[in-house]
Amino acid sequence: MKRSSYCGDLRKNNIGEEIVVCGWVHSRRDHGGLIFIDLRDRSGILQIVFLPESRGTFRIAENLKNEYVLSIKGLIRCRPEGTINPNISTGQIELVVAEVEVLNTCLGLPFEISDYVETSEELRLKYRYLDLRRPNFQKKIITRHKISNEVRNFLNEEGFLEIETPLLTKSTPEGARDFLIPSRLQHGNFFALPQSPQLFKQILMISGFDKYYQFARCFRDEDLRADRQLEFTQIDIEMSFVDEDDVISLIERMLSRVFKTVLSIDISTPFERISYNDAMLRFGSDKPDTRFGMEIKDFSQEFKNSEFGVFSSAISNGDVIRGLCIPNGSVFSRSEIDGLIKLVCEFGAKGLVWIKVTSSGVESNIVKYFKEYEVKTVVSKLNARPGDLIVLLADEEKLVAQCLGVLRLKMGKKLGFISKNNKFNFLWVVDFPLMNWNNEEHRWQSLHHPFTSPKENIDAITKENIGRVKSRAYDIILNGVELGGGSIRIHKTDIQKKIFEILNISDESAKEKFGFLFDALLYGAPPHGGLALGFDRICALVTGEESIREVVAFPKTQKSFDPLSNAPTPVDDEHLKELGIKVISKLIKL
RNA sequence: GGGGACGUAGUGUAGUCUGGUUUAACACACUGCCCUGUCAAGGCAGAGAUCGCGGGUUCAACUCCCGUCGUCCCCGCCA
Numbered sequence: 001m002k003r004s005s006y007c008g009d010l011r012k013n014n015i016g017e018e019i020v021v022c023g024w025v026h027s028r029r030d031h032g033g034l035i036f037i038d039l040r041d042r043s044g045i046l047q048i049v050f051l052p053e054s055r056g057t058f059r060i061a062e063n064l065k066n067e068y069v070l071s072i073k074g075l076i077r078c079r080p081e082g083t084i085n086p087n088i089s090t091g092q093i094e095l096v097v098a099e100v101e102v103l104n105t106c107l108g109l110p111f112e113i114s115d116y117v118e119t120s121e122e123l124r125l126k127y128r129y130l131d132l133r134r135p136n137f138q139k140k141i142i143t144r145h146k147i148s149n150e151v152r153n154f155l156n157e158e159g160f161l162e163i164e165t166p167l168l169t170k171s172t173p174e175g176a177r178d179f180l181i182p183s184r185l186q187h188g189n190f191f192a193l194p195q196s197p198q199l200f201k202q203i204l205m206i207s208g209f210d211k212y213y214q215f216a217r218c219f220r221d222e223d224l225r226a227d228r229q230l231e232f233t234q235i236d237i238e239m240s241f242v243d244e245d246d247v248i249s250l251i252e253r254m255l256s257r258v259f260k261t262v263l264s265i266d267i268s269t270p271f272e273r274i275s276y277n278d279a280m281l282r283f284g285s286d287k288p289d290t291r292f293g294m295e296i297k298d299f300s301q302e303f304k305n306s307e308f309g310v311f312s313s314a315i316s317n318g319d320v321i322r323g324l325c326i327p328n329g330s331v332f333s334r335s336e337i338d339g340l341i342k343l344v345c346e347f348g349a350k351g352l353v354w355i356k357v358t359s360s361g362v363e364s365n366i367v368k369y370f371k372e373y374e375v376k377t378v379v380s381k382l383n384a385r386p387g388d389l390i391v392l393l394a395d396e397e398k399l400v401a402q403c404l405g406v407l408r409l410k411m412g413k414k415l416g417f418i419s420k421n422n423k424f425n426f427l428w429v430v431d432f433p434l435m436n437w438n439n440e441e442h443r444w445q446s447l448h449h450p451f452t453s454p455k456e457n458i459d460a461i462t463k464e465n466i467g468r469v470k471s472r473a474y475d476i477i478l479n480g481v482e483l484g485g486g487s488i489r490i491h492k493t494d495i496q497k498k499i500f501e502i503l504n505i506s507d508e509s510a511k512e513k514f515g516f517l518f519d520a521l522l523y524g525a526p527p528h529g530g531l532a533l534g535f536d537r538i539c540a541l542v543t544g545e546e547s548i549r550e551v552v553a554f555p556k557t558q559k560s561f562d563p564l565s566n567a568p569t570p571v572d573d574e575h576l577k578e579l580g581i582k583v584i585s586k587l588i589k590l
Numbered sequence: 591g592g593g594g595a596c597g598u599a600g601u602g603u604a605g606u607c608u609g610g611u612u613u614a615a616c617a618c619a620c621u622g623c624c625c626u627g628u629c630a631a632g633g634c635a636g637a638g639a640u641c642g643c644g645g646g647u648u649c650a651a652c653u654c655c656c657g658u659c660g661u662c663c664c665c666g667c668c669a
Contacts, residue, residue, distance in 0.1 A: 031632090032625035047629065066619085083627050091629085111601050112619060116630055119601060122661050175669040195669085222668045346593080346665075449669045547662095558662065 001071045001101055008044020012092050014076045021046060021095065022103070024133065025068045026113070028061075035061040039070060039095075042138050047085070047094040048072060057097045067106035067113060067133075073099040121549070126563040128554060140551050143262060144539045148215060150261045151235055154254050160211040160237070165200035167193055167217065173513050174450070176220035179230075187580030193219035193231075196532060198449060199517045201238040202489055205528040206520045213237045215535065224558045226547040227481065227537055234484070235538075238530030244472055244488055247529055248428060251476060251484075259424065262542060271426040271476070279429050281322075284405020286432075289480025290425045292417035296324045296404045299392065302377050308369040314394040321394045323353075324404055325382035326411050329389025330356040330363075337389075343410070344393065344403045352403075355379075355390040409480070418479075424541070427477040431455075434471040435502065443504050448473045450499055451517070452487040453529070461498045472529070478541055486531025493521045 003022045010019070023041035035050040035058065050061035064070075074095040085091035110127050111119040115136045124131040131137060152162070171178045171192035178192035194200075197216045204212045216236040224230065239247065252269040259265045272290070279288050282295045299321045303311040311321055326332075332340075337354055344352050355378070356363040362375055384390050391407065393400050412418050434454045435444040444466060446452060454461055455470040473487035490496045496518065500510045510518055539551035549555040556562050576582075 027629075027631090029628050029631050030625085031628065034626035034628080036628055036631085038629070045629090049627085052626080080627070083629085085629055087629080108600070108620065114618090114630070117601065117618070120597090120661070123601085125661095172669090176667085198669095220668060223666085225668085226663075228668065446669055452669095557660090559660085561660095 001073050001099065003071070006043035007039050007041045007046035008089055010046060010076055010090050010093060010095075012078070015078050015093060017076050018073065018098070019076060019095070020071065020073045022071045023069070024106075024113075025064050025066050025070060027066065028064055030062065037061065037064060037070075039072065040133075040135070042142070044090060044135070045088050046090045047079075048074070049094050049096050050100075051096065054097060057100045060100050060102065061097075064102075065106060067109060068102055069104040069106070071101045071103055072097055122557070122563060125555070125557065128564045132553060137550075140539070140543045140545070141553060143543055144551050146262050147258055147539060147542060148535065150258045151254060152215075154257050155211075155213045155237070158211065158250065160213045161209055162214055163204055163209060163212050164214060165194070165197040165204075165216065169194050169200075172199075174446070176222050179219045179221050182579040182581060184579050195220050196234065197236050198451070199514065201236060201530060202451065202517055202525075202528065203520055205238055205240045206523065206525045208240075208526075210240045212239075212530075216532075224556065224560060226549070227534075227540070229536070229548060229552060229555055230560055232548070232552075233535040235533040235535050236530070237486070237532065238528060240526040240528040242488075242527075242529055244430070244474060244529070247486060247488075247531055248474060251531060251533070252426075255426065258538075259542075265424065267424055267426060271428055273428040273430050275431040276429055276433065277431065280401045280405075284401040284403070284408060285480070286429055286475065287477045287480055287482045288405075288427065288429075289409060289412065289418065290427055291423055291479055292412050294324055294326065294408050294412060294417070296322050296401075296408065297381050298322050299378060299381070302374065302381075303394075306374060307371065308366075308374075311394050319395050320397045320400050321392060322400050322404055323378065323382065323390055323392035324408055325384045326389040326391065327385075327415065328387050329391075329411070330358065330387050332389060340391065340407060343407065347399060347403050347406070349393060349395045349399050349403045353392040353394075355384075355392070357384045357386055357388045357390060359386040423479075425479055429475040429477060430473075431470045432473045432475075433467070434469045435466050437467065444502050446499075446503065447471065448485065448487055450503055450505070450514075451489045451496070453490045454495070454499075458492075458495050458498060461495065461502070463502055466502050474531070476531070476533070478538075481537055481541060482534070483537055483541075484531055484533035486529065488527070488529035491521060491525040491527050493518070496521060 001020045004020045005014070007021050007023055021039060021041070023039040026038040026040035026045055029036040033052050037048040037050065038045045039048050050058050052058050072095065074097045076093050077096055079092060079094050109130065111117065111123060111130070113130060113133045115134055119131075132141065155162075168181060168191040171180065171190060172195065176195050178195065181191040181193065183189045183191060194216070196218050197214060201212055201214070214236045216234050217231055218234055219231050221230065222228070237247075237250075239250070249270070252271055256267045256269050259267050274288070276286060279286055281298060282288070283290070284296050300315055303321050304315050306312045314321060340354070341352055353366045354364060355375070357379060362379070378384075378390060378392070382390055391404070393403055395403075432447050434447065434452065436447055438445045448471065453472040455472055460469060471487060473485065475485035476483045490499065497507070500507070505513070536548035536552055540546070540548045543551055545551060554562065554564060561567070
């Protein structure tokens with residue numbers, strides 16, 4: 001009995017056809033003289049009817065259990081009047097069994113294969129093959145495929161070539177911790193798994209491939225989060241002879257096509273663009289969630305000469321004063337407000353000022369030190385209304401932005417401004433600084449990576465000036481999630497040299513670390529740029545999931561363990577010897 | 591490295607704050623029987639838990655304390 005149809009594809013127009021379906025027993029409803037089976041495959045569920053007249057098949061049906069694997073031949077017929085199930089796509093028809101073959105049995109299940117029963121993630125991961133059988137999960141994995149398929153279609157039509165880059169590659173000093181692979185033929189040397197195919201895709205541009213893409217597996221040995229796995233997939237794109245607008249427009253067209261095809265949602269293009277400085281000022285984040293307001297305002301000017309010493313001296317110290325208004329926040333109790341203060345303190349900010357706006361005036365921990373016009377200015381600038389809670393913070397600019405940004409998000413969630421409402425707010429963040437100063441290591445660092453092209457020409461790239469130099473980088477944000485980012489790259493050796501100089505990377509070590517790209521720039525590198533999108537994150541957002549583990553078939557736990565395979569595991573001493581690695585019988589705690 | 595939440599039959603939860611009326615409850619799943627139109631089927635009966643693990647406090651611990659393991663969320667980290 002060879003399968004002729006998928007269960008979920010059958011409809012009224014198949015009535016009268018003899019078909020063969022294969023799948024799993026999703027549920028059994030035994031009425032004594034009549035037995036129904038819901039047969040499930042990846043396409044959906046089909047109701048199977050076993051009638052007592054067909055004695056052989058009926059006896060088999062009496063002994064079926066959940067998740068038995070069946071092959072069934074029978075006739076599709078219309079369901080009798082009044083027995084139509086509007087909840088499933090095949091609800092108007094059913095299959096009357098002629099022949100049934102039990103292809104396999106199934107043990108008692110560790111959890112139910114059902115969309116209605118939640119199970120601990122630990123158990124789901126251990127029995128991932130069962131978890132993946134759940135219809136909702138199958139939908140998500142299929143959606144993931146649809147997205148990647150549509151991205152490929154689009155890019156292929158646009159003339160892009162998919163080209164693979166190596167997984168066994170070279171360790172790079174900057175960025176995340178590398179996964180290292182010892183070389184058997186060259187003891188003491190290591191490959192690294194790529195954190196991204198960055199250098200290779202730039203090489204491909206220099207090789208003349210012009211428009212490249214890849215669904216690239218990337219690896220970073222850093223701590224895991226809901227939106228971070230050790231290995232993840234990025235849609236990696238690079239183009240030659242383009243500027244920022246070309247890349248941005250391509251991605252906008254690509255994403256609107258994907259959302260149209262997969263979700264039937266029209267997203268309007270072009271996406272809003274916001275400068276990095278604006279994002280930090282107004283939202284306290286370089287990945288602002290613009291689905292709700294509650295924007296941050298600066299009050300440094302207003303309090304420059306304030307009699308409230310804490311504020312005026314903060315300004316003269318070079319700090320800033322910023323604040324936001326929490327709608328209906330005055331209902332918060334004293335302890336809830338203390339919670340906010342504690343939250344801000346956790347980041348190292350000294351403390352915050354709060355003002356409850358009431359119909360009869362204001363109420364505050366500190367407002368008695370303010371002049372009346374100062375209070376009025378704050379209230380009106382934040383457009384605060386009776387019932388609102390104003391929060392002000394004076395501290396170093398970066399810290400204030402971070403604290404208020406976190407506070408804004410927390411309040412937005414708490415007050416229900418962020419909900420699963422199928423709203424997709426795309427946003428480009430542009431005009432990033434090229435570098436920022438690392439205070440601990442006392443050196444300049446690239447904000448993106450050292451191959452990002454500066455906006456200014458080469459004469460403006462000096463150690464004195466570098467803090468003010470913007471880059472030709474762009475990040476794409478969706479609902480406060482960093483979907484991806486990219487830049488126009490440096491294609492001229494002189495600029496690249498200057499960047500390395502400022503980053504304190506010597507010619508020698510630049511050669512050693514990025515030598516092959518450095519050399520390649522000398523041999524006719526075209527202007528080029530591109531971007532990488534977090535594919536797992538896109539899938540999570542499209543399917544309405546909070547965690548990318550919900551759209552990854554085989555993810556790892558937060559401690560980077562795979563409960564399905566039990567990886568990672570120890571290996572044989574023999575194997576280690578071949579790799580030239582000394583056998584360590586006991587791990588030494590450093 | 592740090593902060594927080596959680597861990598109770600196969601699964602999901604309640605009970606824990608305020609220790610003893612608990613012989614640890616409920617739902618689903620499971621087992622047996624009944625049932626010819628159900629569809630997250632229904633009815634009857636039944637089995638299933640040393641309350642993550644170790645220690646402590648107490649006349650008495652699922653409950654309080656300490657430690658430990660695991661899972662999740664967050665900070666650091668992730669160019």
